[in-house]
Amino acid sequence: MASSSRNNKKYDVFVSFRGEDTRDNFSSHLYSALSRQNIQTFIDDQLNRGDEISESLVNAIEASAISVIVFSEGYASSRWCLDELVKILECKKEYAQIVIPVFYRVDPSDVRNQTGSFGNSFSKLEERFKENSKKLQTWRNALKEAATLSGFPSPNIRLESKLINEIANHILKRLLDQVFWPNYNKNQLVGVESRVEEIESLLGAQSKDVYALGIWGIGGIGKTTIARATFDKISSDFEGSCFLENVREESQKPGGLTCLRKKLLSNLFKDENVIPGIDLNFRRLSRMKVLIVFDDVTCFSQLESIIGSLNCLTPVSRIIITTRNKQVLRNWGVRKIYEMEALEYHHALELFSRHAFKQNHPEVGYEKFSSKVMKYAQGVPLALKVLGCFLYEREKEVWESAINKLQRILHPSILEVLKISYDSLDDKEKNIFLDVACFFQGEDVNLVMKFHNASGFYPEIGISVLVDKSLIAIGSYNKIRMHDLLQELGREIVRQESINPGNRSRLWHHEDIYEVLTYNTGTEKIEGICLDMSKVKELRLNPNTFTKMPKLRFLKFYSSLFNGENKCKISYLQDPRFAEVKYLHWHGYPLKSLPSNLSAEKLMLLEVPDSDIERLWDCVKHYSKLNQIIHAACHKLIAKIPNPTLMPRLNKLVTLNLRGSKSLKTLPSGIFNLEFLTKLDLSGCSKLKRLPEISSGNISWLFFRGTAIEELPSSIERLLRLGYLDLSDCKRLKSLPSSLCRLKSLGVLNLCGCSNLQRLPECLGQLSYPIILNLAKTNIERIPESIIQLFVSGYLLLSYGGRFEFVQKPSFLERGCLALQPFIGIVEDTLRIQHTNHTPANRWQEIWQERGFSMGKGHIVLPGNEIPKWFEFQSVGSFITLEMPADFFNNSRVQGIAFSAILAFSDRHVDCGRWFSFSCELKVKTTKDCGTHDTRLFQSRVNYVESDHLHLGHYQFCEEDFNGFWKCNCIPEAVHFNVFPPLECQCCGVKKCGIHLLHPPDPTSMEDPSTCFNCNEED
Structure with a gap:
């Protein structure tokens, strides 16, 4: 049985x-x-x-x-x-x-x-x-x-x-x-087993030092759950153990810290009559092997009052601390920190289903509603449980109404837990948090810093505190990230300021903004407005609309339409009063000149794209803190940019965007010398024919798309930090200077649509940085052989069109590792001939992220809807299981794995500019003594594309994989390969997947190693 x-x-x-x-x-x-x-x-x-x-x-x-x-x-x-x-x-x-x-x-x-x-x-x-x-x-x-x-x-x-x-x-x-653990895992938790194994590994059972581990993350993410599961599993290995729950809450009660200290000692010594505070107790502790969990710690003084320091414990003891505040861990000398992440989609759906349907999957007819809840909860267990219980046994109409309500009002039980972290902030930190929640999600952190410096909020320490308390994160490309539920928390806090939107500090919903501006109900309480003008058709502003908002710091009128088109008509004839505004973005600004009372000492960002402004430079030359100017598509703007040396107060300018200014003909030579200028966008300046000679500069981003440029100056090599160069649709461009190859930081070179460009510099392979090269719709017929050096050295994304060929087959492709010949064949065939069909979807997204074919790992993406035939194990869906012989790994019969997946987007209305993360995981199930070991083969990002795309990758195993699986001589029973589609994009799915075993060549054996395996498919 x-x-x-x-x-x-x-x-x-x-x-x-x-x-x-x-x-x-x-x-x-x-x-x-x-x-x-x-x-x-x-x-x-x-x-x-x-x-x-x-x-x-x-x-x-x-x-x-x-x-x-x-x-x-x-x-x-x-x-x-x-x-x-x-x-x-x-x-x-x-x-x-x-x-x-x-x-x-x-x-x-x-x-x-x-x-x-x-x-x-x-x-x-x-x-x-x-x-x-x-x-x-x-x-x-x-x-x-x-x-x-x-x-x-x-x-x-x-x-x-x-x-x-x-x-x-x-x-x-x-x-x-x-007995307990399988039942505990089966009936109580979802997705916990692998996390507990990770924490066990981090605790270092073999270490002889007192080992403290922090579990850190936002409220409701499951820190206490994982800590409790780990404690329950390993506490029997210790002479004494104690799980101190709710340290934050208990410590706030009268005598709370003393009670916690007594509970700790009583549990460790198994003596209810222990007297806390006696030195003898801590001398006894120094001779015991103990496990202690401090749950929900909010400040260092709590730990100090309860136990003092780690020095009172024996070297083989272990401490786990759960907290929302990383600074607590630093103060106590905790160096190992486990960051709690949201549940993966399939685990999140299972947890929600257990509460909403009392089974492991949604009921028929509720799949679409469940998917919406998944998108809302974003893998936070607290939200999944609360919403599951709330929706249990309710009709579909109620589900739809409840989900719509959640878009505007955060559920009280979720709000209560998340707000604990907000309440611990000071006033300046609260303001930064609310600004990010309402206005700055996904914005560059440097921009956010400058805005809040101008607002007097001390963002250097404020943003650091928000990061430490898991309220925000700094993600890829230095962007501010905030979990959707925390964003809803911030917005709910603002909503609760007043039932009247005009009496709230921040406005972001188009209906609220329309009401306030149309009926002129704004007040001095309003500090920020962010309006998506694509949501409204017309706005008639009263002459004193902004006069009634003297504390306005942030104003952004923008269009979220993909092409940036602004269909909203704004009727406004009077000079607006913006004395306190630091951030001004007004798409289609209706006046011919800037507001007269903009503060020269406070304004740090000025963006008025597609506006009627005729005079710009006479105004902005006085703004000493201005670091970003965007006047894209301002067709009436004067044609000449004055020499920056005549505008010394603009030396802090970081971004200059004059995209679409069709009257612009020349650039002053000093434009590249601005000390802080890193981004220059002149795309669509169709009369711009040449660039000045360059003496120096710190520019990282150059956009010349659709200009009349015929050649680049050889002095471009002096832009040592240039990482992104966009020359797309420069139809008069005939050649590139060889000096371009000396740009060691260049990561993206976009030549798409340069129809007169016929050749590339022979020395292109000298570029040392990972490179993305777009050659679509050019007349290039021959690729320099040196480009393979880019391919070998690390990372090459190549988009191409027409026909081109190598003069001879690169020797690298001939001497490749036998196990990776299928990859080399695909790379070779794809490099030699393929067409893009004029869509940016058909480009390589990534190629090898580590050096070389025969080691590490690599990943390429190309259009396609079929798994290559040489993948001997294939499955419809995202999951494959291989039953394998017990000695397979020990005999070194497999050195790695090649994997593949077909990803497809079902919703054609996805934001084309967004990128989504997805991952592949390999899990080895072993005998019961060793449990399950897993390793993530790779995690990557993919943006929306219309056609199906084939992802190919390889991964070579090393001793650290599968939590030391190789070192413990475990007997494998099965290998599970799983592709996890993007959690944040439910319309992206996995159609098919496949794996191919990479093994060393054995000339003496005629046996195909794949015959040792049995393959089970799961959709």
């Missing part, structure tokens, strides 16, 4: 013993030790019995998860003991009961063979039952079988108390591993 049948046992342990030998000593002490561990134990205290063991004893044996057999010298002289033994072994066979023999002052071989003093006892029983040979043989077989089981011998020189403690701890561990 399956081991899961033990989950509902009445007793944890049944103890079988010979009363006359051990009732008053060993067995009673063992019972006490088990009781102290809260292990429910059955022990028979009856002194007299009948001829047969009672039915109650039989039931007790069957109702126990573990049986402990205490073999003593007189054990075999009792027919009742031997009948118990027979019954126990029957339960072992029928119910998979765990049996643990203890050889109390007897030798296991004497028990097995019925010899020595133990055999003498059995001889007395043989004499009594010599007429019942069948019964005797049953007992002999039982003794022989039990004596061969792994157990605990007790030599005379061994301390009995130490033996009893070892037995009790071993039993507790077996209960946790074999």
